[in-house]
Amino acid sequence: MYQPTSTDHPPRACLLHIATLLFFSIASLPALAGEVSLGVAANFTDTTRELAKQFEGETGHTVSASFGSTGKLYAQIRNGAPFDVFMAADARRPALIEKAQAGVPNTRFTYARGKLVLWSPTPGAFGDAESYLAQQAFSRLAMANPKTAPYGLAAQQVLEHLGHWQALQAKLVRGDSIAQAFQFVVSRNAQAGFVALSQVTSWDDKEGTLWNVPQDYYQPIDQQAILLNRGISNEAALAWMDFLKSNTAIAIIRGHGYDPAYDTAD
Structure with missing residues (x-):
């Protein structure tokens, strides 16, 4: 009777089984993780940190955020600051970013209403x-x-x-x-x-x-986000924009004292 040795090649069925397992193992892996860089209005600091922790846990992406006044962040963006997403504390400056073609058209939306x-x-x-x-x-x-x-x-x-x-x-x-x-x-x-x-x-x-x-x-404090041109091909930035509209994000935003908003900008 034939006895296989350590130098014999494995049978074809075994190779197919191994290849199948390898394919499904690779397919089940998350997409390569990326990083999104945010310019965020100072009032949204604590909320952003909680959102980022949740987002990173769900997606594997990482979040880098810089906080400051909306006006100063706007000036930095116009001067080439390397942000992927601008999260302002108003609607006016994201609209100006869009008008100046520094942001991606039709990505601007209200993510929170401040009090x-x-x-x-x-x-x-x-x-x-x-x-x-x-x-x-x-x-x-x-x-x-x-x-x-x-x-x-x-x-x-x-x-x-x-x-x-x-x-x-x-x-x-x-x-x-x-x-x-x-x-x-x-x-x-x-x-x-x-x-x-x-x-x-x-x-x-x-x-x-x-x-x-x-x-x-006072006039409503509609806080808007816009995807900046730098982030248009960044999967992490696109995922962040989607995440801000998710039920998970909405619950966090509400828990921090904001009225969440659902409507995309005109």
Whole structure:
């Protein structure tokens, strides 16, 4: 009877079986992982970090994010900053990016709608917020720069609506971004400030005094994202844009104090 030796070739059926197993093993592997570079409005910092962690776990891609005021990020992009995706805190600047042909047409959409609050880390800092502002019961009031930060523009609109904008000029301290305005309040360099609800939601210390500013006191803060030209052939960037519209991302965005949005831009 024939006895196979270690030098014999394996039978054809065995080779076919091995090839089949190898094919399905390769087919089951995820696509080669890539990296997406984001330019993100400062108010969305904590939310982006949670989104990125979830995205990386689901896709194998990695996320690199730079945070700053929308105005400064916009200027950097126009000057060639190497971002794949721009996530602004307004709709105006992504629209300008698209108009300037620096972004991919028809990729712009609203990923979140922001909410402005007046906040102090001190419990009982104020009762009626409008009276607090009218009486100027503080030495410093923080806000973001209206020229560079949409949340700063919203704060200006609120104070103009209440008739206090000019009267409060001497007491206003302006941060370059909403993140810096928030730090002014956290560090007690300002007794209170106009910040994003998401920042207060993410803050570890839940004590303090909060006024949810009526949304008809300021123009809607529709935060839009756009795929930049650099990201058009980046699979990780395309996957990130899709992920932002997923139910998983929407739940995270809502949990951070935003109203999620579903409509793509016109």
